[in-house]
Amino acid sequence: MAQSQHSSGIRRVGDLEIEQDLVFERRQNVVQRVGWGIGVLILLAAMLGGFGDGPLASATLRSPDGLITLRYQRLARDRAPDRLRIEIASAAIRDTEITIGLSQDYFEDVRIHTITPAPLAAEPASGEIRYRFAASDAPVVIHVDLEHDGPGSTAGTIRAHHPDGRHSSITFSQFVFP
Amino acid sequence: MEAILRVVAMYLFLLLVFRVTGRRTLGESTTYDLLLLLVISETTQQAMVGQDHSMTHAFLLIITFLTLDVLMSVLKQHSHRVERILEDVPLIIVEHGRPLKERMDRVRIDEADVLEAARRLQGIQRLDQIKYAVLERSGTIFVIANDAR
Numbered sequence: 001m002a003q004s005q006h007s008s009g010i011r012r013v014g015d016l017e018i019e020q021d022l023v024f025e026r027r028q029n030v031v032q033r034v035g036w037g038i039g040v041l042i043l044l045a046a047m048l049g050g051f052g053d054g055p056l057a058s059a060t061l062r063s064p065d066g067l068i069t070l071r072y073q074r075l076a077r078d079r080a081p082d083r084l085r086i087e088i089a090s091a092a093i094r095d096t097e098i099t100i101g102l103s104q105d106y107f108e109d110v111r112i113h114t115i116t117p118a119p120l121a122a123e124p125a126s127g128e129i130r131y132r133f134a135a136s137d138a139p140v141v142i143h144v145d146l147e148h149d150g151p152g153s154t155a156g157t158i159r160a161h162h163p164d165g166r167h168s169s170i171t172f173s174q175f176v177f178p
Numbered sequence: 179m180e181a182i183l184r185v186v187a188m189y190l191f192l193l194l195v196f197r198v199t200g201r202r203t204l205g206e207s208t209t210y211d212l213l214l215l216l217v218i219s220e221t222t223q224q225a226m227v228g229q230d231h232s233m234t235h236a237f238l239l240i241i242t243f244l245t246l247d248v249l250m251s252v253l254k255q256h257s258h259r260v261e262r263i264l265e266d267v268p269l270i271i272v273e274h275g276r277p278l279k280e281r282m283d284r285v286r287i288d289e290a291d292v293l294e295a296a297r298r299l300q301g302i303q304r305l306d307q308i309k310y311a312v313l314e315r316s317g318t319i320f321v322i323a324n325d326a327r
Contacts, residue, residue, distance in 0.1 A: 009267070013270060014274075018312065019267050020268055020269060021267045028266070032200055035198030079228060
């Protein structure tokens with residue numbers, strides 16, 4: 001195949017004037033195959049929860065005294081729904097009520113949609129929002145349904161206020177993909 | 179600001195993804211390709227528009243997209259190398275009736291694809307009637323018949 005080169009990459013190949021470039025084509029093919037491999041790896045990582053929503057992303061934290069157990073997503077996504085599952089042991093119950101606090105900072109990064117069960121009251125107090133819930137003898141499970149508002153790292157602290165004035169706390173952090 | 183960054187990120191991401199998957203993806207307009215295009219466009223739109231349905235947001239998104247496009251074409255104009263990287267190059271896949279198998283395998287095309295294009299474009303019946311078949315940058319196959327000068 002006789003080839004001669006003009007400017008701007010147009011070559012003469014037999015009777016055709018064409019911008020063919022076999023060297024570039026071959027290199028490009030290699031790059032593409034590497035790209036496909038990376039794509040498959042990304043897919044696998046995503047299935048495992050590497051970008052949120054999966055076993056790699058889920059985590060459970062417990063406070064040292066075992067009063068609070070938090071199940072949450074270490075890896076989450078911007079504008080996507082997310083849920084915190086907070087379990088409080090019955091030792092924190094006083095007069096059929098429990099009070100938990102969620103740090104004010106966390107509210108800068110999320111929009112809370114629903115808290116189930118609905119709290120009796122929500123009050124701001126010393127850098128957190130305190131929620132009071134009705135409770136019986138059993139451990140209390142609270143679901144906080146929220147949406148992340150902005151990518152990046154975010155952190156929150158959950159406090160359970162003991163009847164005797166002490167409190168237990170858990171600090172958790174999440175990375176939110178854009 | 180975030181809106182503009184989203185558009186830029188999306189534009190570059192789509193460019194990268196389409197270049198990496200190769201031109202045969204969405205190159206031929208089969209029903210499935212159209213469906214794929216629709217799905218991709220819906221997904222892109224949702225991520226960019228988000229909750230903001232204001233006219234201002236829409237104007238900004240469109241202006242950003244078009245500006246990026248113009249920027250790309252200026253870059254391509256200035257550098258042949260950039261143009262190749264952004265747009266690919268054509269490839270001869272059949273020469274004087276002879277299919278160039280190694281090249282066809284690399285771009286994932288078989289003789290049936292070439293013959294279909296030949297029938298559609300020029301009413302050609304056989305491979306030996308083809309002078310050149312070229313896989314263009316767009317992913318379509320163009321065929322030059324033997325009696326062409």
